[in-house]
Amino acid sequence: MIVSYRWLGEMVDFDAGPDRLAADLTNCGVVAEVIESGSSDALLELELTTNRPDCLGHRGVAREIATLYGKTLRSRRVELSECRPSTSSQASVEIESPRQCRRYSARLIRGVRVGPSPDWLSQRLDSLDIRPINNIVDATNYVLMECGHPTHAFDLSRIDAARIVVREARNGECLVTLDGVEHRLKEGMLLIAQLIQELAGGEILQGPIDNYPGVLQRPPVLLRRSRLARLLGLEIDGDEVERILNSLQFRVLDSGAEGWTVGLPTSRMDVEREIDLVEEIARHHGYGNLPSTLPAWQGGAQRRQDYRVEKTVTERLLHLGYSQTLTHPLVDAREDLKFGSKPGISVLNPLSSETGVMRTSLLPGLLASLSWNYNRGIRSLKVFEIGKVYGWVQPQQSGEQSRVGLLVTGNLEEKTVHGAAEAYSLFDLKGDIETLLEPSTLGKEEVRFEACDKLDSHWSSVAAGQIRLGDAELGSFGKLDSGICADHKIGQPVFAAEIELSQLHPLWRSEPRARQIPRFPAIQRDLSIVVDGDVSYGDIESAVRDTQIQELHSIFPFDLYQGGRLPHGKKGISIRLVYQRLDRTLLEEDANRFDQAVLASLRDRFGAQLRG
Amino acid sequence: MLEKLAALKQSFDADLAEARSGQQLSLLRDRYLGRKGGRLTLLMKGLKSVAVADRKEVGRSLNQFKARIETAMETARQRIESESIRQESARVTLDLTLPGKRRALGHLHPLTRVRRDIEEIFYSIGYSVADGPEIETTYYNFEALNIPQDHPARDQGDTFYLSESLLLRTHTSPVQIRTMERMRPPLRIICPGTVYRRDTPDATHSPVFQQVEGLAVDEHLTFRDFKGTMEYFLKAFYSEGTRVRFRPSYFGFTEPSAEVDISCTFCSGDGCRVCKRTGWIEVLGAGMVDPEVFRHVGIDSERYTGFAFGVGIERFAMIKYGVDNIQHFYQNDLRFLRQF
Structure with a gap:
């Protein structure tokens, strides 16, 4: 909506220049910006909220200005000289659908001469971006710009039986609806008749036709002093309240100790409750003039439930060099299906087919982020995302789960003067996950990584597995299927993992408890054994742990070899065992005894031989 | 025997003083302690010929001397070594200008930074963080928030629907409703989360974005408390000098409602392109909770009052970090992310 500064000045007398006016209007809720400023006039563009159609005409804006500056809104004097016969004897108006059209008024002007408008009118319309057409059409537009109410001029000779029918559209016809905002209508009717006569001559027939089936009942509203003060936190002077209400053309019907009984004008259909009147007072008293304080609070505050898990995971991944990404949960259905077996929840009205379903995995998004960077020359990448995945739990019942997804590709070390390049391997990723999931206090259950033959097809068939904690499945990890990577034109190994965040709560449920640091030295023993090639390190470690040696502090493999002097089908593995007691120094004899127990267990279980 | 030992001591001291390298030291060791012809070794072998009465004492002297040689040789070895290092480093200086072996740092996404900052500020003044589903019912997303059936926001063109009654929430306000249903006032919550609007992506619009909404309900909350809280928050988030x-x-769902502006962070309020020469930037929408909203959740609006506000995390991040396009946040270009 564009308004003319000069036109506003004709309706209310005020001193503020265009810039000042724009700022003051903005501060009372009618956002205005000066878009053109010349010697004769300035133009303000208004950005109106949907509750304020009353400011779609200059008169409504002028009412705000009058209230702002404590001035009087000039009412327009319209006097018609009518002649016989009466309008109603020459034409009629029928309202078929009073729900859409509460009121329709008409006047007849006979003997008009259609021609160009005078300069003052065509220039004024032109400056407001309305193309002048002829004196009749221009007159209707002028009234629209002043009152904010649309009026239409019809050629009586072309109206069938001189009868205007307001009804709903039939079979693809244009809908004729007019919202009855009576106050503006009344004003507009008089003005349009006068203006047309002034511009195009002719005579105005006696009396209007006023068809008003949908008469509005707007009961007055009580604005309580106590309520006003309680909501604004300030007693506003009663005279000021009345001044604002009257100036905005609300009628203060009664004022007493309790408050004011206020009549509601039809120009302000948005105001119908006490709270609406409170807003009118606050608006014109000025939000900036109300005080501000920070309220006291007796209660405490709680973090969200997954706060600790999310914080710990994020912190650790940042330390490990992973950067956080955020991707849209709306993804391509075909792409998403590559990463799971169940189709995701479809959107009925997606923006495009590429954003048609709610993701069931974080991996497509992570892979898309990799692809974006890869295509821009970034070949080494370590990223993670914490986000939700979605699915139907039952028909019409959706479920949402938080996950963390990791993705790694390229080089762990680039070639430098200090050494050669080193590519990421599956065990770099596994190490990161181990570090990520390391409990700060010793949990009862241990995180395990296991091969699994029912993994989804987006994982490599040989280099992927499940992550488990006790009986719970935390997620999966491994090398992504090279075909899926090739779809994104990525020709290097990509490693990824996806873990359910809710399953991690047990790891960090409680604060750490400090334990005693050993005061007595540990004994470290290295054992090199030879076993069959299909015995896994995990089997060896459990066999060692099964000896139940309380003094066994840690076990770690440090060498693994095949071939050479070893017989075919055998492998050699060297493990480092650390023994320790908290209450005394261990003796060599103790360690020898433990070694023997370990060896015996390995020999029984796998026929392991000590390597000479 | 003891005279021989004394002579040997003298000659060892002289020889040791002349040793200048590790090689000379090992020759020296051979000369005195060598298994075959070492001079002390020979003396020790001759111990058998010493009279039995003296043998014990002579033996002790020999052993003491042997220990002395070992210690002296070790001291000399250390001396020579450190000297050679000194000489070496005088010859080859390390090039300290070579880059070190750097470890890549992980970067927190800027939207997470902003969300955390906001959560911390409100946590510090007693606001709990509340959570809710992204897939919502039309009731919680619209009706309960005083948004009627025929409101344009409910249109298929503005909201993503999953079924007739399920949609992707268009704001986190449903979390406020769910909280008010569950908990009685007084309450203070903020609800951060992902929200969806059916906007075509451009520099300032994204169909998926993040919001933090807040709500305070108590017996005596007024518009001045609302103003004070917003001022505290915005100054804490942007800077103490920020004008609001x-x-x-x-x-x-609010009345009276307010649009809240801060003094432009780019020109400090002098007027620039970003603030369209007004000196102000619009940052959030807020207001006193509409009594109609209280009615929906069964809170007595005569007894309780409150205020609510909504913040676009992307917008806050764009203003705080000077990001000119909302799409940057979701492309995940590492060259962008590494700046944070």
């Missing part, structure tokens, strides 16, 4: 302006506006 409140303008009347219109939202379905």
